Amino acid sequence: xxxxxxxxxCSAFLLCCALGGCGEAALLDPKAPVTLTFWHxxxxxxxxxxxxxxxxxxxxxxxxxxxxxNVTSVSNSSAIHDALxxxxxxxxxxxxxxxxxxxxxxxxxAMGTELLLDWNDAVPAESREACVxxxxxxxxxxxxxxxYPIAKSSEVLFVNNTIFFRFSAATGITLAELSTWEGVFxxxxxxxxWTDALTPQTEGxxxxxxxxxxxxxxxxxxxxxRGETLFDGEAIRFSSPAFEDAWAxxxxxxxxxxxxxxxxxxxxxxxxxxxxxxxxxxxxILYYKDAVTYPDNTHEPLELVALPFPxxxxxEKTVMQRGVGLGAVRTxxxxxxxxxxxxxxxxxxxxxLEFVTAGGYLPVRREAFEALLNGAxxxxxxxxxxxxxxxxxxxxxxxxxxxxxLFERYGALQKRFDSAALEALSAARGMEGSxxxxxxxxxxxxxxx
Amino acid sequence: xxxxxxxxxIKAGLTGGGKLRRRLLAYLILLALLLMAFVAAALAxxxxxxxxxxxxxxxxxxxxxxxxxxxxxxxxxxxxxxxxLSETLSEIVGKHxxxxxxxxxxxxxxxxxxxxxxxxxxxxxxRTEASGAFFILDATVNTGLxxxxxxxxxxxxxxxxxxxxxxxxxxxxxxxxAMELARAQGISPxxxxxxxxxxxxxxxxxxxxxxxxxxxAERYCIGNAAALPxxxxxxxxxxxxxxxxxxxxxxxxxxEISAIYYKHVHASAVSDLxxxxxxxxxxxxxxxxxxxxxxLESGVMDGYFSKLGVQTLQVARLRSxxxxxxxxxxxIGMQEAVSLAPLAEDGSAGSWTVxxxxxxxxxxxxxxxxxxxxxxxxxxxxxxAVFGSACxxxxxxxxxxxxxxxxxxxxxxxxSGVPEIDDLMDYxxxxxxxxQKAEPEASGNEAxxxxxxxxxxxxTATLSAAERAVxxxxxxxLTAREIAETLYLSINTIKTHxxxxxxxxxxxxxxxLMAFIRRMQAEPK
Numbered sequence: 020x021x022x023x024x025x026x027x028x029c030s031a032f033l034l035c036c037a038l039g040g041c042g043e044a045a046l047l048d049p050k051a052p053v054t055l056t057f058w059h060x061x062x063x064x065x066x067x068x069x070x071x072x073x074x075x076x077x078x079x080x081x082x083x084x085x086x087x088x089n090v091t092s093v094s095n096s097s098a099i100h101d102a103l104x105x106x107x108x109x110x111x112x113x114x115x116x117x118x119x120x121x122x123x124x125x126x127x128x129a130m131g132t133e134l135l136l137d138w139n140d141a142v143p144a145e146s147r148e149a150c151v152x153x154x155x156x157x158x159x160x161x162x163x164x165x166x167y168p169i170a171k172s173s174e175v176l177f178v179n180n181t182i183f184f185r186f187s188a189a190t191g192i193t194l195a196e197l198s199t200w201e202g203v204f205x206x207x208x209x210x211x212x213w214t215d216a217l218t219p220q221t222e223g224x225x226x227x228x229x230x231x232x233x234x235x236x237x238x239x240x241x242x243x244x245r246g247e248t249l250f251d252g253e254a255i256r257f258s259s260p261a262f263e264d265a266w267a268x269x270x271x272x273x274x275x276x277x278x279x280x281x282x283x284x285x286x287x288x289x290x291x292x293x294x295x296x297x298x299x300x301x302x303x304i305l306y307y308k309d310a311v312t313y314p315d316n317t318h319e320p321l322e323l324v325a326l327p328f329p330x331x332x333x334x335e336k337t338v339m340q341r342g343v344g345l346g347a348v349r350t351x352x353x354x355x356x357x358x359x360x361x362x363x364x365x366x367x368x369x370x371x372l373e374f375v376t377a378g379g380y381l382p383v384r385r386e387a388f389e390a391l392l393n394g395a396x397x398x399x400x401x402x403x404x405x406x407x408x409x410x411x412x413x414x415x416x417x418x419x420x421x422x423x424x425l426f427e428r429y430g431a432l433q434k435r436f437d438s439a440a441l442e443a444l445s446a447a448r449g450m451e452g453s454x455x456x457x458x459x460x461x462x463x464x465x466x467x468x
Numbered sequence: 469x470x471x472x473x474x475x476x477x478i479k480a481g482l483t484g485g486g487k488l489r490r491r492l493l494a495y496l497i498l499l500a501l502l503l504m505a506f507v508a509a510a511l512a513x514x515x516x517x518x519x520x521x522x523x524x525x526x527x528x529x530x531x532x533x534x535x536x537x538x539x540x541x542x543x544x545x546x547x548x549x550x551x552x553l554s555e556t557l558s559e560i561v562g563k564h565x566x567x568x569x570x571x572x573x574x575x576x577x578x579x580x581x582x583x584x585x586x587x588x589x590x591x592x593x594x595r596t597e598a599s600g601a602f603f604i605l606d607a608t609v610n611t612g613l614x615x616x617x618x619x620x621x622x623x624x625x626x627x628x629x630x631x632x633x634x635x636x637x638x639x640x641x642x643x644x645x646a647m648e649l650a651r652a653q654g655i656s657p658x659x660x661x662x663x664x665x666x667x668x669x670x671x672x673x674x675x676x677x678x679x680x681x682x683x684x685a686e687r688y689c690i691g692n693a694a695a696l697p698x699x700x701x702x703x704x705x706x707x708x709x710x711x712x713x714x715x716x717x718x719x720x721x722x723x724e725i726s727a728i729y730y731k732h733v734h735a736s737a738v739s740d741l742x743x744x745x746x747x748x749x750x751x752x753x754x755x756x757x758x759x760x761x762x763x764l765e766s767g768v769m770d771g772y773f774s775k776l777g778v779q780t781l782q783v784a785r786l787r788s789x790x791x792x793x794x795x796x797x798x799x800i801g802m803q804e805a806v807s808l809a810p811l812a813e814d815g816s817a818g819s820w821t822v823x824x825x826x827x828x829x830x831x832x833x834x835x836x837x838x839x840x841x842x843x844x845x846x847x848x849x850x851x852x853a854v855f856g857s858a859c860x861x862x863x864x865x866x867x868x869x870x871x872x873x874x875x876x877x878x879x880x881x882x883x884s885g886v887p888e889i890d891d892l893m894d895y896x897x898x899x900x901x902x903x904q905k906a907e908p909e910a911s912g913n914e915a916x917x918x919x920x921x922x923x924x925x926x927x928t929a930t931l932s933a934a935e936r937a938v939x940x941x942x943x944x945x946l947t948a949r950e951i952a953e954t955l956y957l958s959i960n961t962i963k964t965h966x967x968x969x970x971x972x973x974x975x976x977x978x979x980x981l982m983a984f985i986r987r988m989q990a991e992p993k
Contacts, residue, residue, distance in 0.1 A: 050833065051742075052772075054768075054771045054772045054773070056770055056771070058631060067700035070700060074775065074777070077774060077775070078777065087772065087773075087774055089767065089771070089772070089773040089774075090728070091631060091728065091731065091732065091770075091773075092629065092630060092631030092728065093728065094628060094629035094630075094631070095628070095629075098628055098629040098639060099629070102629060102631050106631075114631050115770050117631075281651060283650075283656045283657065284656070284659075286659060287647075287650075287656065287657045287659070287661065290647075290657070290661055291647045293647075306659040308660065308662075308698065312661075312662055312663045314575060314609070314646070314647075314663070315575070315609060315610045316608065316609045316610045316613060316616070316619060316663050316664055317610065317613065
């Protein structure tokens with residue numbers, strides 16, 4: 020009787036251990052892998068680092084744990100925002116929502132937060148605690164971790180040093196002048212005058228010096244550098260000194276012809292030699308070719324130099340914190356467990372460091388972050404990469420990081436402002452009187468419609 | 469009955485000499501096994517056991533048929549649009565110059581034809597299942613450059629975002645063409661934009677240029693999949709030559725089908741084949757090698773897609789499928805040759821192969837699962853047969869054994885219920901009666917009989933422990949053989965004990981012994 024009782028207790032104990040230890044193991048089965056469809060934005064580069072990582076995951080950890088990631092779309096952050104929102108709302112022709120996607124937190128709000136997985140339920144606490152807190156905070160909505168950081172970025176000034184060298188030799192203006200916005204706009208004025216003077220027989224062919232990928236970001240940083248905010252609730256404070264002063268810089272430069280107003284990305288204007296420098300995401304580095312192509316099909320090597328985001332003279336050095344994160348659609352426990360396996364792998368220190376340094380990003384865990392700042396530049400081996408990570412190191416050592424506010428209208432407001440700003444600034448050259456006041460009125464009117 | 473006893477019973481039953489019930493059980497189990505073997509042989513002859521193979525073959529055949537139709541229709545549609553585009557572009561080019569060479573070193577003329585070609589390309593792309601459309605004019609903006617020999621002007625439009633088979637309101641990117649064209653049309657340049665196309669990287673261009681002019685339907689080709697210059701994307705392209713009315717070569721146009729776009733268009737509907745991969749590839753080496761790097765792959769709609777991750781697969785024929793093997797993976801599947809274009813990029817006949825395949829480990833798992841089910845079913849059937857046999861043998865033999873017990877009792881008045889045993893009981897009773905009549909008469913001296921009986925009873929105390937054990941079992945009515953089995957002794961040992969017992973108890977026969985035993989049992993203790 021006693022022996023039978025011992026057998027029963029042992030069996031019950033083993034059964035409990037088996038059931039209790041199964042958890043995620045019971046949900047995932049290597050012989051019947053869970054497939055997760057994935058939309059991401061890490062394309063448009065020569066070798067998409069994310070696609071390579073996905074292939075590697077599928078062949079290693081994914082195969083062992085029973086998870087298969089299938090990339091079904093590669094685009095850019097604005098296209099993916101529109102596509103995700105359309106799919107989330109079930110718009111005709113929108114396609115099925117993917118299981119995983121990369122996006123900004125504003126996209127999560129626009130999609131509807133109830134659709135999304137709270138990563139707090141799927142990722143163990145110790146993994147979350149290993150992340151840089153500010154990176155996690157950016158993706159939180161009402162305490163739920165809807166967007167999980169996988170690679171962060173910031174903003175730097177990329178300079179075509181081949182052209183700048185010629186300009187510098189002619190005018191004496193050096194790269195050091197570009198450490199402040201005042202210096203940048205001064206150089207822009209000088210460049211417009213210099214290029215116009217190169218062809219005295221042709222009037223008005225001054226070339227632009229600078230392009231901003233995100234004028235809305237520029238204005239927010241201008242306000243934050245003064246310790247202020249650009250926003251009054253969900254509206255822009257057009258009448259604030261912060262806005263007026265920063266806008267005046269842009270309007271003046273646009274009127275002088277130093278500011279490029281093409282409306283696409285600075286990298287494309289750099290490709291044709293239409294500008295000398297662009298204010299862009301650090302991740303833009305892989306978008307650059309090695310040469311500029313001119314309209315006569317001649318090519319000139321593009322020596323690319325990255326400089327820290329210029330400061331506003333006398334104000335606190337402030338720079339934007341950027342970078343999409345990983346979101347997941349809330350479906351089954353099995354899908355959540357599979358998504359967590361992929362997320363943990365891609366944010367694990369070594370893998371994350373390899374991924375981010377292949378693309379001009381920053382890692383998300385404190386440990387990897389500190390290694391990067393101490394010189395672990397990973398797979399980026401060329402001179403432009405060294406330049407970029409020096410600039411990033413300066414940002415993280417000397418600057419304060421700014422995160423845009425999170426509200427549902429933010430994405431739409433950003434689009435409207437950027438579009439209105441370009442249109443208004445394009446009118447600056449032909450304006451009589453103050454270009455600043457005139458264009459400010461235009462952009463305000465367009466945004467407040 | 470425990471397993472060991474069962475085995476002994478079967479062995480004893482089959483070799484003879486075992487108890488009645490064990491022998492019957494053994495024969496019943498043997499009968500059950502024979503029946504199961506006959507049924508299994510019949511099922512095997514009828515092909516029931518090749519269910520997994522035939523089911524898989526049927527599913528693969530259905531998938532392949534659908535996939536072939538889909539790929540053929542897709543590329544046929546793209547080819548038709550390409551021919552139409554070529555005719556349109558021929559007219560457009562003709563409006564702006566007498567021949568391709570007229571456009572050399574003339575940026576204004578080149579831009580003018582690009583502007584008009586843009587509208588034709590955008591329109592064609594909107595109507596065609598493709599991820600890009602292009603037009604390459606056999607001219608360059610700067611013949612003075614060293615690379616001018618291989619640089620050609622043109623327009624190449626790509627879909628910016630492919631996340632479904634038919635993207636609505638698709639944003640376009642300019643991959644090749646004048647930058648002012650992008651700005652004028654309000655589209656963004658591709659991040660790896662360049663002004664002109666390097667045709668040294670397009671074998672199809674040189675091949676089509678060298679071809680004699682002819683009907684467009686006989687002159688277009690499909691190029692092998694390759695990485696788009698400067699990008700991570702792999703794509704195939706369909707190329708159609710553009711001729712002037714007199715047959716002079718003007719350039720090439722066509723459509724791009726990227727790997728992601730192909731994946732969307734040709735994703736299989738969800739079916740019993742969960743891990744199916746569809747492949748468009750070239751068959752080389754006499755049909756022994758499937759060059760998957762030349763083509764594209766697709767998986768299951770909004771689901772499974774696992775890149776083959778190899779350049780080639782070795783093909784071997786199996787009974788119902790083909791085996792596709794690489795160094796670290798193997799697949800089973802089926803293939804079919806398709807004709808998608810009259811020419812390949814090297815000018816040879818444009819033959820392609822479409823294949824559908826599943827990981828061999830999936831198929832092996834299904835086969836093993838089927839075998840396991842069969843063996844489990846056979847095992848359960850066998851256990852049921854043994855249990856049934858045990859029940860039947862018990863039910864059948866129990867009355868017989870009860871009847872045999874009744875035979876042993878000295879007073880046989882109860883009937884066994886088994887007619888044969890009841891007959892035997894009657895016969896034995898008659899024999900006993902005869903025997904008793906034939907027994908030597910009592911000496912007439914009651915005192916002598918009593919003395920002999922008393923001597924018999926007294927001498928039972930002289931029996932050894934072993935002899936006493938045997939004697940006690942005689943008292944219980946067991947036969948010598950039964951005593952041997954009960955005491956696990958041989959029959960010879962029992963006979964030896966019998967001799968000693970007879971000697972000690974002064975009896976000369978079993979009959980005499982049993983007579984004294986009956987008197988012992990009849991007398992009160």
